[in-house]
Amino acid sequence: MTNTMQRVVLAARPEGAPKDSDFRLEEAPVPTPGDGEFLCRTIYLSLDPYMRGRMDDKKSYAKPVAIGGVMEGGTVSEVIASNHGDFQVGDIVEARTGWQTHAISNGAGMRKINAAVAPISTALGVLGMPGMTAYAGMRNIGQPKAGETVVVAAASGAVGAVVGQIAKIHGCRAVGVAGSDDKCAYVTDTLGFDACVNHNDPDLRRLLKEACPDGIDVYFENVAGKVLEAVIPLLNPFSRVPVCGLIAQYNATGLGDGKNMLPVLMRQTLTNRVLWRGFIVSDFWDQFPDFEIAMGEWIKTGQVTFKEDRVAGLANAPRAFQGLLRGENFGKLVVEVGDDPTA
Amino acid sequence: MTNTMQRVVLAARPEGAPKDSDFRLEEAPVPTPGDGEFLCRTIYLSLDPYMRGRMDDKKSYAKPVAIGGVMEGGTVSEVIASNHGDFQVGDIVEARTGWQTHAISNGAGMRKINAAVAPISTALGVLGMPGMTAYAGMRNIGQPKAGETVVVAAASGAVGAVVGQIAKIHGCRAVGVAGSDDKCAYVTDTLGFDACVNHNDPDLRRLLKEACPDGIDVYFENVAGKVLEAVIPLLNPFSRVPVCGLIAQYNATGLGDGKNMLPVLMRQTLTNRVLWRGFIVSDFWDQFPDFEIAMGEWIKTGQVTFKEDRVAGLANAPRAFQGLLRGENFGKLVVEVGDDPTA
Numbered sequence: 226m227t228n229t230m231q232r233v234v235l236a237a238r239p240e241g242a243p244k245d246s247d248f249r250l251e252e253a254p255v256p257t258p259g260d261g262e263f264l265c266r267t268i269y270l271s272l273d274p275y276m277r278g279r280m281d282d283k284k285s286y287a288k289p290v291a292i293g294g295v296m297e298g299g300t301v302s303e304v305i306a307s308n309h310g311d312f313q314v315g316d317i318v319e320a321r322t323g324w325q326t327h328a329i330s331n332g333a334g335m336r337k338i339n340a341a342v343a344p345i346s347t348a349l350g351v352l353g354m355p356g357m358t359a360y361a362g363m364r365n366i367g368q369p370k371a372g373e374t375v376v377v378a379a380a381s382g383a384v385g386a387v388v389g390q391i392a393k394i395h396g397c398r399a400v401g402v403a404g405s406d407d408k409c410a411y412v413t414d415t416l417g418f419d420a421c422v423n424h425n426d427p428d429l430r431r432l433l434k435e436a437c438p439d440g441i442d443v444y445f446e447n448v449a450g451k452v453l454e455a456v457i458p459l460l461n462p463f464s465r466v467p468v469c470g471l472i473a474q475y476n477a478t479g480l481g482d483g484k485n486m487l488p489v490l491m492r493q494t495l496t497n498r499v500l501w502r503g504f505i506v507s508d509f510w511d512q513f514p515d516f517e518i519a520m521g522e523w524i525k526t527g528q529v530t531f532k533e534d535r536v537a538g539l540a541n542a543p544r545a546f547q548g549l550l551r552g553e554n555f556g557k558l559v560v561e562v563g564d565d566p567t568a
Numbered sequence: 569m570t571n572t573m574q575r576v577v578l579a580a581r582p583e584g585a586p587k588d589s590d591f592r593l594e595e596a597p598v599p600t601p602g603d604g605e606f607l608c609r610t611i612y613l614s615l616d617p618y619m620r621g622r623m624d625d626k627k628s629y630a631k632p633v634a635i636g637g638v639m640e641g642g643t644v645s646e647v648i649a650s651n652h653g654d655f656q657v658g659d660i661v662e663a664r665t666g667w668q669t670h671a672i673s674n675g676a677g678m679r680k681i682n683a684a685v686a687p688i689s690t691a692l693g694v695l696g697m698p699g700m701t702a703y704a705g706m707r708n709i710g711q712p713k714a715g716e717t718v719v720v721a722a723a724s725g726a727v728g729a730v731v732g733q734i735a736k737i738h739g740c741r742a743v744g745v746a747g748s749d750d751k752c753a754y755v756t757d758t759l760g761f762d763a764c765v766n767h768n769d770p771d772l773r774r775l776l777k778e779a780c781p782d783g784i785d786v787y788f789e790n791v792a793g794k795v796l797e798a799v800i801p802l803l804n805p806f807s808r809v810p811v812c813g814l815i816a817q818y819n820a821t822g823l824g825d826g827k828n829m830l831p832v833l834m835r836q837t838l839t840n841r842v843l844w845r846g847f848i849v850s851d852f853w854d855q856f857p858d859f860e861i862a863m864g865e866w867i868k869t870g871q872v873t874f875k876e877d878r879v880a881g882l883a884n885a886p887r888a889f890q891g892l893l894r895g896e897n898f899g900k901l902v903v904e905v906g907d908d909p910t911a
Contacts, residue, residue: 285839286805449834462629468838474831487829488817491792494846495811496628501844503837 230255231539232325235290239280242550247280248296248543255327263307265320266327267562270539271299271349272546272554273383274447274472286505296324296542299354301338301345303566312337317567319348324542326562340567343524350557351531352520354506355383360516361509362445362467363391366502371396373442374461376433378402378452379472380412380421381532383557388445389418390529397443400436402429402452404552411555415530430455440464449473457490460499468503472550532556573598574882575668578633582623585893590623591639591886598670605674606650610905611660613667613882614642614692615889615897616726617790617815629848639667639885642697644681644688646909655680660910662691667885669905683910686867693900694874695863697849698726703859704852705788705810706734709845714739716785717804719776721745721795722815723755723764724875726900731788732761733872740786743779745772745795747895754898758873773798783807792816800833803842811846815893875899 229252236249258264279297282289290297300323304316309332312318319336322328338348350356367388369375375392379385380401389399389412401412401421409421420436422429433455440461446453450473460466493499523529534556536545542560549558572595579592601607622640625632633640643666647659652675655661662679665671681691693699710731712718718735722728723744732742732755744755744764752764763779765772776798783804789796793816803809836842866872877899879888885903892901 286841446834449831453830453834468834471831471834471838474835483828485826485828485830487796487833488792488814490830490833491789491796491811491814492817494844495814495848496846498629498846498848498851499844500846501837501842503839503841503843505838505841508841 228255229253230325230327232295232323233539233542234293234295235280237292238282238289239277243277243280243543243547245543245547250540250543256329258306258308258329260308262329262331263304263309263312264327264329265302265304265318265322267300267302267322267325267539268317268565269301269346269349270324270542270560270562271353272536272542272549272558272560273298273355274470274549276546277472277550297321298323299349300328300562301348302328303563317345319353324539326539342521345565345567346533346559347524347531349559350383350533351387351524351529352517355557356387356520357509357513357516358469358506359384359387359391359445360520361506361512362469362504363388363395363443364512365509366467366500366504367443367445367465369395369397369443372398374398374400374437374439375443375445376400376402376437376441376456376459377445378424378448379404379470379552380416380418381408381555382447384447384469385445386412386416386531386556387529389416390523392443393417394523394528398437398439400433400441402433402448408555411532415532424452430458434459443467445469447472454486457486457493460493460497462497464497464499466499466501468501472552534558535561537561571598572596573668573670575638575666576882576885577636577638578623580635581625582620586620586623586886586890588886588890593883599672601649601651601672603651605672606647606652606655607670607672608645608647608661608663608665609670610643610645610665610668610882611908612644612689612692613885613903613905614696615879615885615892615901615903616641616698617813617892619889620815620893640664641666642692643671643905644691645671646906660688662696667882669882685864688908688910689876689902690867690874692902693726693876694730694867694872695860698900699730699863700852700856700859701812701849702727702730702734702788703863704849704855705812705847706731706738706786707855708852709810709843709847710786710788710808712738712740712786715741717741717743717780717782718786718788719743719745719780719784719799719802720788721767721791722895723759723761724751724898725790727790727812728788729755729759729874729899730872732759733866735786736760737866737871741780741782743776743784745776745791751898754875758875767795773801777802786810788812790815797829800829800836803836803840805840807840807842809842809844811844815895877901878904880904 317338377385377388392399399418412421422432441459446468447470449471534554660681720728720731735742742761744761755764765775784802789811790813792814877897
């Protein structure tokens with residue numbers, strides 16, 4: 226065990242897309258746990274689009290990261306020293322200890338991971354927050370019924386991949402939108418979606434319409450932008466739109482370009498009695514035990530598969546995160562921060 | 569009983585705001601009821617914003633009126649000849665017989681009105697479709713809780729007036745938006761709203777914010793346009809928006825002016841977990857008996873009051889309807905088509 230730890234702090238609030246200089250890699254002494262505390266070392270760090278919101282100080286559902294503060298994030302970590310009765314050295318935990326190699330915890334919000342169920346990194350993906358986000362949005366808002374059409378963007382990403390696979394489990398037609406032909410091929414061939422449309426195709430509207438010959442009953446919104454604008458005219462009567470993320474506009478510094486789409490959205494909402502509902506995964510934390518049981522079963526039967534995009538080294542997290550916001554990752558983005566003793 | 573009837577037909581589909589030449593007043597022989605049918609004469613015709621949608625042939629939740637067809641509309645009518653076992657001469661019915669003095673019916677969709685409960689014209693207003701629209705939107709989507717703030721535009725209109733009064737019954741702060749100082753005074757002084765803002769004031773955004781010091785928990789949407797744009801930034805966490813009408817954009821021939829407000833709406837929806845849901849009153853017809861009981865009681869106790877704006881003569885319906893779309897009516901707009909035997 227080294228005596229020096231590393232952490233990535235927020236150096237400056239980004240204007241538009243984050244750049245290297247908005248982050249700073251720092252070193253510090255590894256802290257010592259006090260009474261009722263334990264020290265853990267990070268094995269995997271999750272990178273997720275919501276982190277972009279934490280870098281701004283706009284009013285939102287969560288507090289921003291302070292300038293000079295450690296970037297927030299979920300991790301899979303190992304307990305390496307403990308003065309806490311419930312956590313022993315060697316325990317693997319899912320934690321929210323952020324972009325750093327080591328952290329002290331009193332156990333609040335920690336969840337022990339059973340490495341026998343699935344690879345421990347899945348606690349950041351299909352068996353963690355992104356998987357739960359897909360599950361909660363579909364269960365509580367999307368409410369897919371057999372024969373309906375479900376559309377999700379970022380379909381090869383951590384949330385979108387699960388949304389489409391849940392749609393298939395419910396007997397729906399699953400249509401993805403993704404950012405490259407390779408991703409589209411993965412979405413249909415490996416994940417089992419019925420169709421996937423490349424959002425970089427200038428014919429996005431026509432292609433999406435062709436992929437949804439019976440219209441759209443559920444649109445799981447995690448992207449916004451041009452995908453949303455292509456979806457709106459296709460929404461069916463009594464369709465549902467869980468609004469979970471807006472990655473295409475996270476870096477926006479002003480209002481949208483182009484014509485004002487608000488009247489079009491409102492007309493469609495009224496005419497087709499569309500339901501839109503924003504949600505945050507934590508609104509439904511009480512359903513996490515249900516999720517763990519269902520998802521564990523789906524993984525076991527192969528009804529849900531997953532893909533990780535691994536990046537080596539904490540120092541590379543800022544670059545990888547910038548790429549995530551541009552859609553450059555392919556699968557759940559995970560940073561390998563320290564050795565995985567279960568691998 | 570005269571042998572000639574009058575009717576107003578759709579002469580042309582309007583481009584933008586309807587004009588006189590889009591309507592045509594016709595005469596025709598009064599028809600004779602066949603077996604199982606009856607003849608009724610119109611006493612009151614209701615004029616409502618939704619009728620604008622029926623004049624277009626855009627895809628919507630209801631079929632358009634055909635060119636040359638009688639304009640659709642709800643009426644209170646009297647049975648004046650009957651070959652139908654359930655409807656007797658002298659019965660007063662709520663009907664959907666449209667903009668005409670006489671009509672044949674087989675009874676489908678007819679509802680007998682008890683003149684002892686309230687003036688029969690209220691079957692077109694507070695005890696009819698507009699009242700039911702307010703009731704259903706608040707019960708199923710708005711779900712107001714004591715202490716919350718409810719905002720409704722067209723607050724002196726047939727639906728808005730009831731929305732605000734239901735909000736007060738639930739212990740909410742009721743804030744109206746209306747188109748003149750006279751209407752605002754009526755909304756606060758007679759209807760008992762806590763505040764009302766004139767949407768023609770250039771300071772609409774600031775005034776609305778001041779009228780809603782704790783933000784907005786329910787926005788009953790029946791107007792859209794600039795009122796909606798002023799509401800969006802004030803929506804509270806877990807707020808609800810029943811989308812019931814969009815009168816400000818019914819005459820629109822293209823997309824909205826100004827900046828694209830869609831990203832702002834989506835961000836607010838996500839950040840504050842806002843629920844938007846379009847609805848049509850007929851989605852909730854099964855709740856009509858509940859509505860009749862509740863509203864009858866509220867009228868009896870004075871918790872709900874109402875105001876009618878009367879226009880004399882079917883020939884004046886087109887002009888009155890054009891004024892309705894400009895917000896010129898003051899109260900529920902009703903056309904006096906024939907003598908009211910109960911008045």
